[in-house]
Amino acid sequence: MSNLLEHQVEIIEDHSKGNFIQHIYPKRIPVVLRGISIGPCVKKWTPDYLSSVPGSEKDVKIHVSPSHQMDFINKNFAYRTLPFSEFVKRAAREKHEEYFFTEDEKYYLRALGDDPRKDVADIRKQFPALASDIFIPEYFEPEKFFSSVFRISSANIQLWTHYDVMDNFLIQVTGRKKVILFSPRDANYLYLQGDKSEVLDVDNPDSEKFPEFVKARRYCCLLEPGDTLFIPAMWFHNVKSLDFAISVNVFWKHLEEHLYDSKDTYGNKDPLPVGRAMQILDRALKTLKELPEEYQDFYARMMVSKIQTKAYKS
Numbered sequence: 001m002s003n004l005l006e007h008q009v010e011i012i013e014d015h016s017k018g019n020f021i022q023h024i025y026p027k028r029i030p031v032v033l034r035g036i037s038i039g040p041c042v043k044k045w046t047p048d049y050l051s052s053v054p055g056s057e058k059d060v061k062i063h064v065s066p067s068h069q070m071d072f073i074n075k076n077f078a079y080r081t082l083p084f085s086e087f088v089k090r091a092a093r094e095k096h097e098e099y100f101f102t103e104d105e106k107y108y109l110r111a112l113g114d115d116p117r118k119d120v121a122d123i124r125k126q127f128p129a130l131a132s133d134i135f136i137p138e139y140f141e142p143e144k145f146f147s148s149v150f151r152i153s154s155a156n157i158q159l160w161t162h163y164d165v166m167d168n169f170l171i172q173v174t175g176r177k178k179v180i181l182f183s184p185r186d187a188n189y190l191y192l193q194g195d196k197s198e199v200l201d202v203d204n205p206d207s208e209k210f211p212e213f214v215k216a217r218r219y220c221c222l223l224e225p226g227d228t229l230f231i232p233a234m235w236f237h238n239v240k241s242l243d244f245a246i247s248v249n250v251f252w253k254h255l256e257e258h259l260y261d262s263k264d265t266y267g268n269k270d271p272l273p274v275g276r277a278m279q280i281l282d283r284a285l286k287t288l289k290e291l292p293e294e295y296q297d298f299y300a301r302m303m304v305s306k307i308q309t310k311a312y313k314s
């Protein structure tokens, strides 16, 4: 059975900065901004063009997967390195003469910083010859900018459901993507392992293994070239490219600077107070273990109820 509740993500035709800031952003719900001028990239970024621009001989680290559904639990994909130009050519084709595993393997690039442990991805730094082709909506203060990430994928590859901790514009440049989102409030139904959901097949979930999943409300949209999807921080997203697809996503900081982990280069490390709160919770749980199980159970329920009353937003 698929999810009981399904919503279409609203498509906003009045994509002006004023409307976004005043009426859309404060709601913190995903929307598709349609009709923004995102620049010449929509027409210009063909596989031939991308694989011939200066700098395209540079190596990139990519995910390679024989399956159309990447599985982080059973690791059915591998990291490999190819020159950007060769990667683009392969990702644009469905069958390959040269391949790592199978002739119809799929490719996925999530661009990284020059030194991924220290630097964030920034299309202006890693792909300077391409950066001026894309106009990033200036709907947030420039000092709040965190990263801009090139994402290039083969047709028919699906990335697992996950959340990020920054606000995000996912700009669709070429090809189409189907995006399914879930609210942070439905996190309990998503069978999380850290920032990722164990439910890989969101269209056909295994109802014996994941009985609660149907309770999560599914928000859907189909991104077309030129669309920009606003993904608020902590909203889960599952992205499937229907065609060879090029996107750029821009993360920016919604919270005050000091709340973010300064070692986070991906935009997916929980804000610093979360780490501290989790440590305290672990200590509280360990302390409860001084009691017999029956008491642990009773007092744990009291603690859950206290968390619900004091910390849940109504």
Ligand SMILES: O=C(O)CCC(=O)C(=O)O
Pocket (backbone or CB within 6 Å): 151, 153, 159, 164, 168, 169, 170, 177, 237, 239, 247, 249
């Ligand atoms: O478009 C994709 O492939 C994934 C996008 C994503 O995860 C993001 O923008 O945070």
Ligand SMILES: [Fe+2]
Pocket (backbone or CB within 6 Å): 162, 163, 164, 237
């Ligand atoms: Fe993401």
